[in-house]
Amino acid sequence: MLEGTYKEGAFYWSSVRNTDKAKIGCRGPGYAGTPDQQSWANGCEAAKSHLDASDKRRNSEPDYKAGWNYVSGQLDRQGWKHWYSGLSEGNYKQGAFYWSSVRSTADAKLGCRGTEAEWIDGCKAAKAKLDYTDHMRSTNADYKAGWNSV
Numbered sequence: 001m002l003e004g005t006y007k008e009g010a011f012y013w014s015s016v017r018n019t020d021k022a023k024i025g026c027r028g029p030g031y032a033g034t035p036d037q038q039s040w041a042n043g044c045e046a047a048k049s050h051l052d053a054s055d056k057r058r059n060s061e062p063d064y065k066a067g068w069n070y071v072s073g074q075l076d077r078q079g080w081k082h083w084y085s086g087l088s089e090g091n092y093k094q095g096a097f098y099w100s101s102v103r104s105t106a107d108a109k110l111g112c113r114g115t116e117a118e119w120i121d122g123c124k125a126a127k128a129k130l131d132y133t134d135h136m137r138s139t140n141a142d143y144k145a146g147w148n149s150v
Contacts, residue, residue, distance in 0.1 A: 076133050
């Protein structure tokens with residue numbers, strides 16, 4: 001379990017470092033120092049340490065930022081494809097496919113409504129994974145170009 005929480009902490013920092021949530025840091029309110037929390041915070045802090053230099057360059061060098069966002073879009077798309085292709089055939093994967101196919105359409109406003117719990121769970125998991133990338137695709141042309149290049 002600790003390995004998973006370390007990765008979750010690293011992913012958290014990479015997804016919030018340019019948002020207001022970054023102000024909370026890696027050991028925010030509610031941190032009690034349990035082994036899982038320590039592992040998560042260590043992953044978060046490792047990602048912060050690793051990304052600080054590139055974040056500084058992204059914020060001061062326009063060409064570096066464009067390249068970073070392009071590659072970031074590519075990597076996120078590859079991560080999505082890897083996650084989705086690793087799902088077992090069935091209702092969960094069908095729910096994930098549903099969300100990935102409607103998220104940029106008017107049907108997205110309907111959310112993940114269904115009658116089968118596993119399908120709903122797959123739909124919600126896909127939504128959670130794609131919300132950040134959808135935001136980036138709609139607000140950053142370089143990221144979108146990288147996402148679409150895969």
